[in-house]
Amino acid sequence: MNALTLPPRPSLQSRPYDRIAVIGGGAWGTALASVAATAGRDVTLYTRRTAVADAINATHRNDAYLPDVALPPQLCATADLQVALAGADAVMLAVPSRAIRSMAAQVAKFIAPGLPVAICTKGIEPATGLLMTQVVEQEIGNARLGAISGPTFARETALGHPTAATVAFPFTYADRLSPHESAAARFAISLSSAAFQTYISDDLVGVEIGGAVKNVIAIACGMMTGAGFAENTRAVLITRGMAEMKALAEALGGSRETVTGLSGAGDLTLTCSSATSRNMSLGLQLGQGTPRADCFEGRAVVVEGEVNAVSVTDLARRVGVSMPICETVNAILNGNLDLKAGFHKLWTRPIEGEPKGLEILLANPVHIAATQGIQKL
Structure with missing residues (x-):
């Protein structure tokens, strides 16, 4: 090995989160709960409706959103938010974007400071222009916030079709020194299985x-x-x-x-x-x-x-x-x-230049013709 050759990077061992609360009993929340349970985690799924929680516990199915998917028998559901969050090492928040602020405010009442919370909702809040993690930060200011996102249809994910997603959390200085101990790495390990592949990012935006x-x-x-x-x-x-x-x-x-x-x-x-x-x-x-x-x-x-x-x-x-x-x-x-x-x-x-650095702007001849009253199309 010469002086300019770096040794191969070693594979680091990370620690999964043992107990995960998934907030949101819709299709995506149920699919994520199934993924985490399949990966060996102790998972509690929170859903607003008691009947849905009871049915999941009794039949291992969410007939309201994923009727043809058999859920892992070890997956538990509850309609009590405090019960869902009790003792959780990490939280996944998977409710519709319009409900994210109100749900985050409720979650804030029951979680310990510094708990990692992954936002699994996609969108930008109207009026404020805030990203989902920024909305949640205003309601849960003392949590470590990140996001899980990717090409993930809920039903296919829950059925175990090979799927991949990105786990994104900001990296602190300590995370740079020990990346395997970062919230992103621990969430990634917590969800990974033979059918669900995870990738890690520090670019939350x-x-x-x-x-x-x-x-x-x-x-x-x-x-x-x-x-x-x-x-x-x-x-x-x-x-x-x-x-x-x-x-x-x-x-x-x-x-x-x-x-x-x-x-x-x-x-x-x-x-x-x-x-x-x-x-x-x-x-x-x-x-x-x-x-x-x-x-x-x-x-x-x-x-x-x-x-x-x-x-x-x-x-x-x-x-x-x-x-x-x-x-x-x-x-x-x-x-x-x-x-x-x-x-x-x-x-x-x-007409524009396609490479970002190419500064060019040309009048479109179709537009010119239309403004002159000439029928081109």
Whole structure:
């Protein structure tokens, strides 16, 4: 070995969290609880409804959200939040984004200072522009906060199909010296199994931005598919949507590289490629001309991208980032912009340089022709 050759990095042994509380008995919370229990953890799942908790304990199924998934028999459920959190070494918070603040305030009453809490909810809070971990920090100021995100449909994850996700926590100086003792590493070990692979990140902002913006891009992909456009169009929206993710993450102090990982490109690709995603499914229905009130057969289905369309574009404007795809989706959903007219406008924007460092802006000839009254399309 010469003087310039470094020895191979040793594999470090980390310690899992033995007892994990999962807050949120929906599909994703149930799937995460199943993942942790399968990995050997002592898991308690909190759900608001006593009937759901009783059914999980009696039948090992969550018929309300994952009816065809057999849950690990050692997984326990409760409708008592204090019971769920009692003695927990770590917490995973997996409730809808609109409920994250109120639930965090309740959780704060029952957890010890410094407890690691992983936010498993994707989004940006309307009005404040805060990421989910920032919202929770305002309610639980004495916890170690991180996020778990990636290309993870709940049902597939719970069924044990090979899945991977990123565990992101800020790294302290002590974490740099002993990374295997960091909250990110210990959470990653706590969830890892033959079917669930974890990766570690210290870029909390980048991971959270990917999870929030991909919902809006997925609605765009659904809209275009529903309107009759094909694969070329979807590929453009995915690629340029990722560019919008990168720009917003960087403006907020995150890394562009993080957005190319599981929580960005991975989640974006998954969500934009399947009607299993409620975001893409909503876009498909709207693209086919179905009024919003009639989508999902008139059922009140929560679609995170609808909320995110407003909060993402508001935040982008605040920090001076151009996000034309997200702006278009927001205008169609909330500004009475005609869908086809909105996407025609998107396709006739000025011509830009694609590499970030190439500063160029050209007038689009289609736009010029349209403003001169010449029919080109």
